[in-house]
Structures are given as C-alpha cells and as structure tokens.
Amino acid sequence: MSFHLILFLAFGAVCVGGAVNLLAQRHPINSALSLIAVMAALAGEYLLLGAEFVAAVQVIVYAGAIMVLFVFVIMLLNAGEEEHTNGSRVAIVLGVPGMLTGSVLTAWVVLRHSGTEAVPIGALPGSPKDIAQLLFHDFLLPFEVTSVLILIAIMGAVVLASKPERAAGKAD
Amino acid sequence: MALPFYIFILVSVIKSVIILVVLLTAVAYTVWLERKVVGHMQNRWGPTRVGPFGLLQPAADGLKFLFKEDLTPPHVYKPLFLAAPMMALIFALTSISVIPFGNSITIGGLSIPLQITDVNIGLLLILGITSMGVYGVALAGWSSNNKYSLLGGLRASAQMVSYEIALGLSLVGVLIQSGSFSLRDIVDAQGGHFWGFIPRWNIFHGQFIGFFIYLIAAYAETNRIPFDLPEAETELVAGYHTEYSSMKFAMFFMAEYANMITVGCVATLLFFGGWHGPLFGHPLLQALLPVFWFGAKIFCFLFLYIWVRGTLPRFRYDQLMAFGWKFLLPLAIANLVATAIAVAW
Numbered sequence: 282m283s284f285h286l287i288l289f290l291a292f293g294a295v296c297v298g299g300a301v302n303l304l305a306q307r308h309p310i311n312s313a314l315s316l317i318a319v320m321a322a323l324a325g326e327y328l329l330l331g332a333e334f335v336a337a338v339q340v341i342v343y344a345g346a347i348m349v350l351f352v353f354v355i356m357l358l359n360a361g362e363e364e365h366t367n368g369s370r371v372a373i374v375l376g377v378p379g380m381l382t383g384s385v386l387t388a389w390v391v392l393r394h395s396g397t398e399a400v401p402i403g404a405l406p407g408s409p410k411d412i413a414q415l416l417f418h419d420f421l422l423p424f425e426v427t428s429v430l431i432l433i434a435i436m437g438a439v440v441l442a443s444k445p446e447r448a449a450g451k452a453d
Numbered sequence: 454m455a456l457p458f459y460i461f462i463l464v465s466v467i468k469s470v471i472i473l474v475v476l477l478t479a480v481a482y483t484v485w486l487e488r489k490v491v492g493h494m495q496n497r498w499g500p501t502r503v504g505p506f507g508l509l510q511p512a513a514d515g516l517k518f519l520f521k522e523d524l525t526p527p528h529v530y531k532p533l534f535l536a537a538p539m540m541a542l543i544f545a546l547t548s549i550s551v552i553p554f555g556n557s558i559t560i561g562g563l564s565i566p567l568q569i570t571d572v573n574i575g576l577l578l579i580l581g582i583t584s585m586g587v588y589g590v591a592l593a594g595w596s597s598n599n600k601y602s603l604l605g606g607l608r609a610s611a612q613m614v615s616y617e618i619a620l621g622l623s624l625v626g627v628l629i630q631s632g633s634f635s636l637r638d639i640v641d642a643q644g645g646h647f648w649g650f651i652p653r654w655n656i657f658h659g660q661f662i663g664f665f666i667y668l669i670a671a672y673a674e675t676n677r678i679p680f681d682l683p684e685a686e687t688e689l690v691a692g693y694h695t696e697y698s699s700m701k702f703a704m705f706f707m708a709e710y711a712n713m714i715t716v717g718c719v720a721t722l723l724f725f726g727g728w729h730g731p732l733f734g735h736p737l738l739q740a741l742l743p744v745f746w747f748g749a750k751i752f753c754f755l756f757l758y759i760w761v762r763g764t765l766p767r768f769r770y771d772q773l774m775a776f777g778w779k780f781l782l783p784l785a786i787a788n789l790v791a792t793a794i795a796v797a798w
Contacts, residue, residue: 310533310592310595314533314592317588321585324581333572333573333574334574334577336574337574337577337578337580337581338577340581340582340584340585341577341580341581341584341621344581344584344585345581345584345585345587345617346584346614346617349584349587349588349591349610349613349614350614352588352591352592352595352610353591353607353610353611353614355595356591356594356595356603356606356607356610357607408573409573409574409634
C-alpha cells in the first residue's frame with residue numbers, strides 16, 4: 282500500500298467521521314466545526330488526487346469564508362443546545378436506515394454500472410492552467426451564465442434584507 | 454527531486470525545526486522592537502532593565518508567561534476555550550511552510566532549496582491557511598461567554614472576511630504578470646533591472662497600487678492599528694482575549710506577531726523581489742546575501758507596522774466597513790482590470 286493511499290484513506294475517514302459527528306452533536310457550534318473538518322479533509326482528498334487548485338479553493342472558499350459566516354451567525358444568534366423531540370426520534374429511526382440503504386445503493390450503482398474508471402491518485406488534471414482552460418474556454422458560456430445567476434441571487438438577498446425606508450424611519 | 458525518501462524526511466524535519474526556531478525568535482524580538490520603537494516615538498526609553506538595551510526582555514517575558522497562573526473562568530465553554538488559542542497559533546505558524554527564503558544551497562552534493570516545501574499553489578495555500586486563522590479569534594470570543602469577548606470575536610470575523618476579498622484581488626495583478634502561483638517562480642520573474650539600475654520588482658512594474666491595497670488589507674487582516682477594533686481597549690476591555698491569561702494569552706500574542714511576519718514575507722516575495730539584491734564578495738558571502746536581503750526587507754515591513762502603530766489613531770467601526778467595501782474593493786478590481794489590459798496589450 283503506497284503512502285499516498287494511506288493518506289487518502291485517512292482523509293476519507295476524517296471526512297466520514299466529521300460528517301457523522303456533525304449530525305450527532307447537539308450544539309450548533311460543534312456541528313459547524315465538524316463541517317469545517319469535513320471541508321478541510323475534502324481539500325486533502327482533492328490535493329491527493331492531483332486537483333491542487335480545487336483543493337486550495339475548497340479551503341479558501343468553503344472552510345475559510347462560508348463556514349466563517351456560519352459560525353458568525355451561530356455566535357450572533359447565540360444559539361443554544363438542541364433538544365430531542367418526538368419528531369427528531371422519528372427522524373433517527375427512519376433516517377439512519379434509509380440513509381444507509383441510499384448510500385449503499387449509490388455506491389453499488391457508481392462502482393458497477395457507471396462505466397467510468399477510477400482516477401489513479403495524483404492523475405486528475407487539476408492544475409490552475411487546466412481549470413482556467415475549462416472555465417474560460419471550453420465552458421465559457423455556462424460559467425458566465427452561472428455567475429449572472431449568482432449575481433441575481435445576491436441582488437435578491439439584498440432586496441429582501443433591506444428595510445423599506447419608511448419603516449426604518451419609524452423605527453428611529 | 455530524486456532524493457531517497459528517508460533523506461527527504463530528514464532534511465524536511467531539520468528545515469522545519471530551524472525555520473520554527475528562527476520564526477519564534479523573530480516573533481519574540483519583534484515584540485521587543487515594537488516596545489522599543491514605540492517607546493522612542495513617544496519620548497520614552499522602552500525596555501532597558503533586562504540585558505543591554507533590554508535585549509533579554511523577551512526571555513524575561515517568556516518566563517513570566519510560563520509562571521503566571523493559568524486561569525480558566527468558570528462560565529466558559531471549555532473545549533473551545535482551550536482549542537481557540539492553539540488554532541490561532543497553529544494556523545499562524547503553518548503558513549510559513551511554503552515561503553522561500555532564498556535560492557537553493559548545495560551541501561555535500563545535495564541541492565537543498567531554502568524553503569520547507571515548494572508547491573505549485575504556494576500563494577493560494579498561504580491565503581487558505583490565513584483565512585482559517587479567523588476561527589481562533591472568533592471561537593475565543595464566543596467560548597469566553599463574555600459580552601466584550603463576543604463583540605471582539607464578531608468584529609474580527611466580519612473584518613477579516615471583508616478585507617480578505619480586497620487582499621486576494623490585490624495579489625491577482627502580480628499573478629497575472631508572473632503567470633504562476635508558485636512563490637519561487639514569482640520571485641524568479643522579478644530578477645534583473647530596468648535600465649540597468651531600477652530593480653525589476655513588481656512594485657516598480659505596474660503594481661504600485663496593488664501593493665498599497667495589499668498593505669492596507671493586510672493590516673486589517675492582522676488586526677493591527679489602525680484596524681485593531683477587535684481588541685479596542687477603550688470599548689471592549691481587550692476584545693476576544695479578555696478572559697485569557699498566561700500561556701493561552703501568549704499564544705494569541707505570538708500568533709499576531711507571526712501573522713505580521715508572514716504578511717511581511719508575502720509582501721517581500723510578491724512586490725519587492727524576494728531575496729533579490731546586490732551580490733558581491735566571497736562565494737560564501739554571495740550564498741548568504743540573498744537570505745540577508747530577504748530578512749532586511751521583512752525588517753523594513755515590521756518597522757513600518759510599528760511606525761504606523763505609533764502614528765495613526767483607530768478607525769470607527771462603520772468607517773472600517775465602508776472603507777473596505779466601498780473604496781478598497783472597487784480599487785482592487787480596477788487595478789486587476791488595468792493590469793489584465795496592460796498584460797494583454
């Protein structure tokens with residue numbers, strides 16, 4: 282077993298463990314921290330596969346920016362521990378077997394019937410040049426359309442979040 | 454690299470230890486320098502009692518931190534209260550690992566680059582690790598369960614996320630010019646001179662505005678005056694580290710100064726030609742001079758940091774946010790577009 286494969290499995294274990302911990306923890310901030318661990322471990326997996334740019338972006342965008350906002354909101358709302366209700370017990374009883382069945386089925390379909398080959402470690406074309414070629418040349422139109430879509434979403438969020446001026450005046 | 458695996462591990466461990474020791478010593482003496490320089494700027498002497506010119510003051514401070522009582526207030530959320538200073542320090546120290554201090558040196562037939570590791574995405578790695586550093590501060594503020602700490606933590610996370618965008622965009626201009634994320638390649642692209650005497654550094658090569666955007670954003674990222682609102686004494690006692698004492702406080706302190714040094718390293722590598730400088734004299738001297746130039750440039754940065762601290766007052770919070778989003782960010786985008794047009798020309 283090569284050193285890289287051992288590392289790959291270790292990061293994979295951190296990923297799965299973090300995801301399970303995310304669900305098991307009762308305090309939102311612990312769940313958010315497990316999600317950060319999952320993101321960071323995923324970045325390690327990308328790096329090992331050879332997609333170094335994607336790995337760096339994964340850390341900068343997901344672990345470093347989006348999760349900071351998650352933690353920020355949890356801190357700001359001062360969210361407390363979650364309580365177990367009847368509904369959450371039903372979700373555990375039905376959800377855990379359902380999720381296990383689903384993931385086993387997905388793994389089986391992907392491994393047996395998708396017809397794609399597994400990528401050897403370090404062979405993914407993921408250098409910044411490869412990514413730039415894909416984004417700004419081969420898939421330029423979908424890339425630009427997606428960015429416009431995100432811009433519209435941002436503007437929608439601003440419109441929804443901003444108070445109408447009259448109401449703001451009354452609040453003062 | 455065709456090194457046998459065990460030699461590679463051995464060399465890496467030795468380099469890591471040396472760099473860590475040098476970095477921590479530099480952190481300790483940056484604190485001394487700050488006290489001394491700010492002292493002279495304010496017409497005081499600064500530390501004078503311990504050793505000549507107070508030079509042994511860092512050792513005395515270290516001992517004091519070690520022997521202080523390590524208080525853990527009863528109302529804190531303990532796991533994160535303990536983890537937060539460690540996270541802050543670990544992320545601050547890790548980012549130094551991809552920074553090159555000079556060219557390769559050859560010892561006994563082995564060519565050893567003066568850098569712990571050279572990766573293709575070196576700059577992105579530094580940005581990624583520093584963006585994780587905010588968790589130490591944010592979680593310290595939250596887990597302390599104290600309103601001043603919480604406000605400090607909230608301010609820090611909002612400030613760092615906001616200024617990170619301008620910081621990243623200010624570096625893209627340099628990346629367009631050099632065409633690589635590898636810090637070694639970026640420095641190599643800055644060798645040589647314009648008209649025989651002006652060094653071909655990026656700051657003289659169209660990235661003058663980019664450098665100032667980087668400098669301002671970096672001050673905000675490291676929570677230094679005039680952007681030290683997360684720990685504004687007059688409003689927040691000491692901000693996110695109000696409840697911390699002894700070595701836990703020292704870890705935040707070391708993380709702050711290690712981050713300052715990293716910022717200086719990145720600015721030197723990207724805008725001031727890294728280890729490039731005049732080489733002369735004996736071959737041994739020529740081998741050591743690049744490291745000296747690199748250190749000298751970082752020293753200038755640290756001095757500038759302290760100078761600014763001794764000069765400027767603190768921003769108001771709304772000014773800070775408005776400045777970051779309404780002035781710095783558009784300026785960074787304009788700089789990026791202008792650089793792209795100039796390179797494409």
